[in-house]
Amino acid sequence: MIRSLSRLTPVLATLAVFLAGFIACSLVYPNFASLRVVMNLLTDNAFLAIVAVGMTFVIISGGIDLSVGSVIGFTTVFLALAIERWGVPPLMAFVLILVICAAFGAAMGAIIQYFELPAFIVTLAGMFLARGVSFLLSTESIPITADLYAHLSEHAFRFEGGSRLTVPAMIMIAVVLAGMVLLHLTRFGANVYALGGSRQATALMGINVARTTVLIYTLSSVLAGLAGIVFSLYTSSGYSLSAVGVELDAIAAVVIGGTLLSGGYGFIFGSFLGVMIQGLIQTYISFDGMLSSWWAKIATGLLLFAFIAFQQFTLHLARRSRRAPAGVHP
C-alpha cells in the first residue's frame, strides 16, 4: 500500500499543484471558483488532453511522437475541404480522417520498428510531412458551415448558472477514461510499460514488440485525429496553421503529470492534470486581461523545470530505499 502510494507521488504532486493553483486564482479573482470556469477549462483544453493521452502511451513505451500537432492541423484542413468542397457527409468525413490517421501512425510505428530508427527522427519527418500536405491542400482558413457542426456546438449538458459540458469536453473525458482502462487494466497496457522498461527483455519474454510498437503509434495518431475533429468542432473551421507546437504542449503536460521521458513509468491521469494546469495558467491570464499570453509559456517552462527536478529527486529517493534485498525461504 505504502509502495503503491509512493509510485503515485508524482501524480499526487501534480494534483496538489493544480489544486493550489486553483485556490490561488480563486483568492485573486473571487468569481474564478465557479463551475463555469471548470467547464470552460474542460472544453478549451479538450483537444490537448486527447493528444496527451496518446502521447502518454508513446512516452511510457520509451518513444516520442512529434507529429501530433501537424496531424491535428491536417485533420482540420481535410475535414473542412471534405465537408465544404467535396460534399462528404461530416460523419463520413470523421471516419475517413480517423482511418487516414491510423494508417499514418501505423506507418510511422512500422518504420521505427523495422528500420530500427529513433522515434524522434521518424515522427519529426511525420510532422513535416503532415504539415506540408495540409499546406498543399489549402493555405487559407476554411469555415465549416455544416449543420452537424452548428448542432453539435448547441448540444451540451447544461448546468444551472449557464455553464455547459460541451461535446468536445465529453469526448475528452471519455478518451481519458478509456485511456486509463487501456493502459492500466489490459495486457496491451502492461506491454507498453514493459517496452519502456526494456525493449530487448520484452522481446525475449515473447511479447510481440513489433505489433505493440505499431499499435502505440497508431493509437497516438488516431487520438491526434480525434483531437483534430474536436479542434474543428471548437473552431468550426479548418486551417493548415492550426495547432502548431501542440506536440510540445502535450509532451509538457505528460511530463508535468509525472511520466518519465525515458519511459517505463507514468499515468494517464497525471497527463490529464498536466493539461489542466496549463489550462489554468491560460485562464488566469485571460482573467487578468493585462498580462501577455506569453506568460503562459514562461509559467509552463518554469513548472516543467520544477517537475523534472522533483521527479529526479523522488527517483533518487526510491532507488536508495530500494537497495535492501529480500530473502528466500528454505
Added chain:
Amino acid sequence: MLATSPPAAGAAPDLLALIGFSKSFAGFTALDRVDFTLKVGEIHALLGENGAGKSTLIKAMTGVVARDAGTMRLDGIEIAPRSAEEAVRAGIATVYQEVNLAPNLSVAQNLFLGRQPTRFGLVREGEMRRRARALLAEFGLSIDIAAPLESYSVAIQHIIAIARAVDQSARVLILDEPTASLDAQEVEVLFAVMRQLKARGIGIVFVTHFLDQVYAICDRITVLRNGRLAGSAPVADLPRLDLVRLMLGRELSAATGRRPPHEARAPSTAVAAFRGLGKTGYVVPFDLTLRAGHVVGLAGLLGSGRTETVRLVFGAERADCGAAQVAGQKASIGSPREAMALGFGYCPEERKTEGIVAELTVRENIVLALQARRGALAPLSRREQDAIAAKFIRLLDIRPPDPERPIGLLSGGNQQKALLARWLATAPQLLILDEPTRGIDVGAHAEIIKLIRDLCAEGMALLVVSSELDELVTYADEVIVLRERAHVARLTGAQVEVPAILAAIAEVPSSASPPVRAA
C-alpha cells in the same frame, strides 16, 4: 571425439531434433553445422567454454537470432520459430543468459506478461497475484509480488525469470546458466522443480559451468567447442576428466590445489581496518581488518549479508555507524569515488547487468576504471591502453582476443572476464571481488584463482565473496562466515577448511523467523 550414440532400442522418443545449425556473425562462425537431440523427459546439459556457442545455439533455436542453416523438428514436425514469441507458442520456453524481465513492472506482471488472466479483455489483477504467489511458492520464494522487479536482488530476479519460463514450458524448457547467481539452497529448489517437469515428460536443456550440477541432475551431455559439436553422450559414459578434455580440447592446467601451507608470517600492515561498521536493517555492525598480501573470504548463504558487507566497505552504501582506518589514517568512506581515491577497487556481483558498456570496445571497457581514477586530465596513451588490454586478454584468456571488438558482442562469460580485468587493471591496494568466477568456464576458473594468488603475492589486499567454498579455501587466509546479516564466525589459518565453513554456515539459526526483507 565421441560420436552421437545411436538411439538405444526402447529409449525415450526424440522430442526436439536440430540438424545442421550454422550461424556466422560478420564472417565469424559462431555455430558450424551443429546437431542436437533432446528426448522426452530428459535433462540435457549443453556445455562448452566461454564463447563456444551455447547461447547462440539456444537463440538460433528460439528464433531470437536468425540462423544461416539448419532444420528443427519438435515431436517430429518441422518448426521454424522466428521470434521468442513464436517459440513460446510452439511450446519452447527459455530463460536467456542476459536479464530478460522488465525492471519497472511488478513481479506479478513479469511472471505473467503477455499471458495475464483476463476477463472481457481486462487483466484480472487479483487472480494474477494469486497465481503469482502460488508459482513463486513452488520456488520457496515469498516476496511482495506487487513490488517492482528492480527492487529485488539479481538472484531473486533470476528465480522469477526461471519461474516464468517453467510456467510457460509446454514441451521444452531451456535454461541458459540459470544457476549462475543462485546459491546451493536455491539450486536444490530449482533441481526439484526440474525433476518434476522431467517426470511430466518435458525436455530440459541446461547450460552451466558447474560440473557438479551436471552430474547431479543431467541425463545426457552435449559439448560444443569453437562453434562445433565436440561430442554428445549419456552422463554415465562421460566422466569428469573426459568431459573437461572434451570441452577444452586439452588437459586442464593444474593450479586448483590447496594454497601453500600457512607459514607463521609476521602480520603484514593493515591496508584498511573497520571498527563497528554497520547499518541498521542492512548489516549488523562488524569489525574487519584487511592486510597487504592477505585474502579475506566472505562465506554464507544468499542474503546473509556478504554483498551488503562489501558494499559498506566500498561506500556504495552509507554506513550509519563505525569507523574506518586506511593506511593508518582515519578515513571516511561515503561514496565509491572516495573509496577509489583511497585505492579500493570493487568488482560487483551484478557486473553482468551493471558493469558493461556494450557499445565500447573490450579495450575501452578494460581501461575505464583506471582512466576514471587518473582523471580526465591525465589520459592514458593509446599505447598504454593497448598494452593493458593485451595483457589482460592474455591473462584471462578473453576470446576472441580482439581488443577492438564491441564488448556487447562477446559471450556472457567473456564479458565477465573483461569486467574483472577492468578492476585488476587499476591495481588497487584493496581489491574487492564479489563472486569472481561466476559464469566463467572451468578452464578460466583455474586462471582466475591463480591470478588471485599472484595479486596477493604482490602485496594486494583482497576481500572475496564466494559461494565456491572449494575454491575459497585454496586462496583465503581468513574466512568470515555470515548468517542473517551478521558476521557469525571468523576462521583463520588451519581452520580454513570446507567442513568448518559449512558447519558455521549451517549452525541452527537463532530463530526460524522469515528472512529480513525491505519494508
